[in-house]
Amino acid sequence: IRDKYLLSKFLSHKLEEGFSVIPGKEYEELDFENLSFPMIAKKRNGRSSEGLCEIEDEDQLGFFCNKMWREEEKNYIFQRKIEGKVYTVDYFRGHGGLDRALVRKENLRTKNGAGVSVEILPEKGIERQCKRIAEALNLYGLVNFEWIYEEQEDCFYFLEINPRPSGGIGFSVLAGAPFVEEAVSFYLSEASERDADGEDAVTMRSETKPMADFPSQKPENTIRYGFYGKYYDDFYLS
Template sequence: MNILVTAIGSFSADCVINTLRSHRHFVVGCDIYPSEWHTVSKDCNVVYQVPFATKEKEYINSLLHICTKHKVKYVFPLTDLEIDVLNKYRQEFKDNGVLLCIQSVACLEVARDKYKMYRLFKDDPTVKVPLSVFSCNLAEDFPLPAIAKPVNGRSSEGLQRIHHREDLLRMKEVDGYIIQELLDGNVYTIDYVRNASTKSDFAIPREELLRTKNGAGTTVRIVPNEYLMNVSSYIGNKLDLNGCVNMEFIHHENAYYLIDINPRFSAGVAFSNFVGYDMVTSHLNCFADNEDIISPIDYKEQLLCKRYKEESL
């Protein structure tokens, strides 16, 4: 199968590309930076430099040209920004016989809007979410400390922690932000995959012990936590998810609070592949005809660490 993988400089790219190649797929990679800036370029069959996704028409035309040239059937976008743009151009890819391996329009409306996600679950007895309001609707008695986030933010960009009342009230003048109560606790990320046709699903939770500033776990503890697996399945069914996503929770005062649904592979999807479950192939199967996700596996609690090394190009 010929598959286009975008943003090959992202954290998940190495796992995605090499898993696809191990199954003998033809992988076309692309990125906004030159191929020689990414070692994973060597693992692709061919690589292209493309415009920024913010230049929507140029970006889409570039991807369509690549897909036509290499007879690409599936596109795996690896970043939220690209998914936001591609979501607007589904028909153009469909007309060219190309399937975008992304969530449905309805699902993305929730996953890419933190306030809509809050509204969906705030009265749900199964899923706990932090108290959230639009910045323009802030009340003076909103509990502190608080955290301010762009409503459609990604990778912790634009995030602000607020500890003083005067700083909180200044946020009333900032458009496009939600304010949430700041909950202390450890972050748990769940790699979750679901086939919308068969309703089969599987989840691998991990506690993130060390993270980069933009939220990528580097040292994690794999935890076969039954509650997190069940609540992920509940969310997956409620949103009718199809394919692989990741969900983030904070463990606060003996409860898990949902803080994000990221409609893409997590930065640490390689951790799940490392323990023996192929999230990448299961994701592809969700978009292929007459295929299902790989059967769930048993796995044990274990500590894993991401390692970096230098390579010449």
């Protein structure tokens, strides 16, 4: 899932209407007679906006490509730039059909991609897409998804999956979602299975509970995590 180029191709036919990927092209695939600006250049396996560059015109593209070839760094893809608000989804998937998602719209975001003022939203469509993607990729554990909403097109564009908790997981904890407890239980269970050696082995396995067993879980038509629409400001965990 770190390879943004292959991931976008894999997901391009797996999303519902109103959701899409941003097609990425390698340098060799660019049509220099039909370029559209602005565009984004980023590393196929980059992390935390590593190496990301916004390109406004052909001159900047030429300068960037010369720099890329001079440094022998060819591991870049080029994408159309999408303007809009970023939505981060903390997502946990465990055994026995357990999965949980919480969507945050990032109203204020640092340059390296950390949301510092967020709004918790009941975006069922995004939650459903994250579940579909996790199942397609056979993902388990605690990860985070990023989407960007393009208002004129009324479309959520998939940005990336980070195979770790989001930097702002504390917002989800403040809103009442037990992601940390579920993740710890899941990973201890996985570790105990790997360490077990015969009947005499000491196990630390924690049973994964269905969602209904957690006190924070509410019916679908009521608030599930704190208050939807509540703003959380000035709280950031690096």
